[in-house]
Amino acid sequence: MFSGPTIPTFVPLPSIFHASKLSSTFTHTVSRSHRPAHVVPPTRTPITNAAPADTISETLPRTATSPPSQSFDYVIIGGGAAGCVLANRLSANGKTRVLLLEAGPPDDSFYLRVPLGFPYLLGSKHDWAFVTEPEPHLNGRRLYFPRGKVLGGSHAISVMLYHRGNAADYESWPEGWHAEDVLPYFKRSEGQRAALKQQSAAHSCNGPLAVDDLARVNPMSSAFVDAAVQCGLQRNDDFNDWERSQDGVGIFQVTQRDGNRESPATAYLNSIRARRNLTVQTGVTVERIIFEQGNGVPRASGVSYVKADGNRATVKAEKEVLLSAGVYASPQLLMLSGVGPAEHLEGMGIPIVADVPAVGQNLQDHAAVMLSYESQAPQLDKRNSSVYYTERTGKNIGTILNYIFRGKGPLTSPMCEAGGFVKSDGSMGTCDLQLRFIPFVSEPDPYHSLADFATAGSYLKNESNRPAGFTLQSVAARPRSRGWVSLRSTDVRDSVRIHGNWMADTQDLRTLVQGLKLCREIACQDALKEYRGREAYPGKEVVSDQALEKYVLNTCHTANAMVGTCRMGRGEDCAVDSELRVRGVEGLRVIDSSVMPTLPGGQSGAPTMMIAEKGADLVLQAQQGVSEAVSLSTGTRQV
Numbered sequence: 001m002f003s004g005p006t007i008p009t010f011v012p013l014p015s016i017f018h019a020s021k022l023s024s025t026f027t028h029t030v031s032r033s034h035r036p037a038h039v040v041p042p043t044r045t046p047i048t049n050a051a052p053a054d055t056i057s058e059t060l061p062r063t064a065t066s067p068p069s070q071s072f073d074y075v076i077i078g079g080g081a082a083g084c085v086l087a088n089r090l091s092a093n094g095k096t097r098v099l100l101l102e103a104g105p106p107d108d109s110f111y112l113r114v115p116l117g118f119p120y121l122l123g124s125k126h127d128w129a130f131v132t133e134p135e136p137h138l139n140g141r142r143l144y145f146p147r148g149k150v151l152g153g154s155h156a157i158s159v160m161l162y163h164r165g166n167a168a169d170y171e172s173w174p175e176g177w178h179a180e181d182v183l184p185y186f187k188r189s190e191g192q193r194a195a196l197k198q199q200s201a202a203h204s205c206n207g208p209l210a211v212d213d214l215a216r217v218n219p220m221s222s223a224f225v226d227a228a229v230q231c232g233l234q235r236n237d238d239f240n241d242w243e244r245s246q247d248g249v250g251i252f253q254v255t256q257r258d259g260n261r262e263s264p265a266t267a268y269l270n271s272i273r274a275r276r277n278l279t280v281q282t283g284v285t286v287e288r289i290i291f292e293q294g295n296g297v298p299r300a301s302g303v304s305y306v307k308a309d310g311n312r313a314t315v316k317a318e319k320e321v322l323l324s325a326g327v328y329a330s331p332q333l334l335m336l337s338g339v340g341p342a343e344h345l346e347g348m349g350i351p352i353v354a355d356v357p358a359v360g361q362n363l364q365d366h367a368a369v370m371l372s373y374e375s376q377a378p379q380l381d382k383r384n385s386s387v388y389y390t391e392r393t394g395k396n397i398g399t400i401l402n403y404i405f406r407g408k409g410p411l412t413s414p415m416c417e418a419g420g421f422v423k424s425d426g427s428m429g430t431c432d433l434q435l436r437f438i439p440f441v442s443e444p445d446p447y448h449s450l451a452d453f454a455t456a457g458s459y460l461k462n463e464s465n466r467p468a469g470f471t472l473q474s475v476a477a478r479p480r481s482r483g484w485v486s487l488r489s490t491d492v493r494d495s496v497r498i499h500g501n502w503m504a505d506t507q508d509l510r511t512l513v514q515g516l517k518l519c520r521e522i523a524c525q526d527a528l529k530e531y532r533g534r535e536a537y538p539g540k541e542v543v544s545d546q547a548l549e550k551y552v553l554n555t556c557h558t559a560n561a562m563v564g565t566c567r568m569g570r571g572e573d574c575a576v577d578s579e580l581r582v583r584g585v586e587g588l589r590v591i592d593s594s595v596m597p598t599l600p601g602g603q604s605g606a607p608t609m610m611i612a613e614k615g616a617d618l619v620l621q622a623q624q625g626v627s628e629a630v631s632l633s634t635g636t637r638q639v
């Protein structure tokens, strides 16, 4: 982070796409396995970038925690999608003292900028690389769940698709979070750069988050859209306009600025480096929220964290602690601090601060499954494959210069460029299926192979074996299965136990089977004929519902939209109220993707930033009066 220009630093050509740049392992523990050498960028007062958490010693000394050396008005835990938004909005008056604590390093890697660098981030030092417990409905498979460990969070390693879901998604959310309430916050965040969409009332060009059309569309992605239309689906050129149906297929918009990845850190932090009242500290792992006994109700008064040298420190929050550590670490930190299901905490020997049974429950994610075709001349015909550009043209000087100086060309591709939303059954009210088109042949479970790639360097690097072709991915866009997380130990470095519980609701399985059938129909249309050879996965012999179900259970993987583990709303099944305040305590809110009661149909990054935009207003309104809230229409502070 704070590495300066948006255009990435030039990297010696041969090393740009070299898999050996990755760290060597993929593990479910927090920091023990990633210990890359890390360069701490120059700092500017008052922003301090400590050495990375990755360097926390394996034998972390259990030093006594010193009394709080510093105090701030707000302490934000986690510099991800939500944390970056909060840091910006809460420090906007130049006076309120805000501290942002992030476990990962600054976002200064080239791979974080170049969109086609995405696969190189998986399994790298920027990925927590979580693994689930054996999944009971998936033949005991353990799934790999990537999550960002870097300033900008998971969105800094994302596929960059810009989705809001549709208006109906928010009707089941609590009062104050319905479509008409949240749309202004989506727009406050959005800096729309595509001329046509700038003219639409659904969009705004004033927000910090750059959203744009793709700088280049792969001809195969366009052919997919044509094929889907030939199959009877309608064309949709704006999935985020709630005045229209979400149904249909088209080219996705992305969070990019001039062909570079736009992350929450580049969008919300780069422009406010000069603010002296904001301190951003990377490489520090928060391990506890500290509570004081207030008027009979425990009050969050600060946090304890582990520094790179293994020593602990505490910091005081005069007004509130804001927990934005994401879908796994937010419930983990609540539980480690004594807020969670009493029985579970007692079992772990953790003193109970508040019995909140909902903490860790309600985990949701987009399950996905692949249908792949090799091209007719698999080894020769690599004209349009992303793999081709990554393997060959990605090392080509012309392509690299085109990207660096013009923000154009294949290196700007997020890999998944086109797709759509479909009802797998006409009787459904909203689309249960998201389609995605990927211009190369993917393995059935790419996340399994990407993890292999991270450890063995065997994926995109392997140019001789990977044939050209294309893949259609079906995603359960509004999944019904619910999982949960629980503590593995009382050490923050041990990730939570993740029970995805995928396919617990058989409707999700039906959706994905229908998705495979529809994808096959689309793939067989004339528009894709030029590119279509043999069906590589699941294979043309896999036809019956039973065989397709088996394929889904054996190969489904994440589409990276985990949410819900600190559900907001009323009642026992919610961890925070509709103002995002944690039940049973004071001075503590959760503001991130974990508060979503249900997963909007589409990716979860933009909804998370919307939540943080609104969350910032809730914080300011509660503590400083409405006049301090940021104007919805302009994004500027009213005084």
Ligand SMILES: Cc1cc2nc3c(=O)[nH]c(=O)nc-3n(C[C@H](O)[C@H](O)[C@H](O)COP(=O)(O)OP(=O)(O)OC[C@H]3O[C@@H](n4cnc5c(N)ncnc54)[C@H](O)[C@@H]3O)c2cc1C
Residues within 6 Å of the ligand: 077, 078, 079, 080, 081, 082, 083, 101, 102, 103, 104, 146, 147, 148, 149, 150, 151, 152, 153, 154, 155, 156, 157, 158, 159, 160, 161, 162, 163, 284, 285, 286, 287, 324, 325, 326, 327, 329, 333, 492, 559, 560, 561, 562, 592, 593, 594, 603, 604, 605, 606, 608
């Ligand atoms: C591979 C991948 C692809 C994705 N693709 C898309 C996409 O195309 N479009 C889209 O909209 N969304 C996408 N997403 C999802 C999106 O990025 C997330 O929904 C969003 O980032 C969630 O925001 P968050 O603030 O809740 O958590 P995060 O962004 O994950 O941020 C949490 C932060 O907290 C830090 N942290 C954790 N524990 C601690 C601790 N103890 N102390 C200090 N800091 C801590 C983490 O390092 C992290 O930086 C993708 C995600 C992934 C992983």
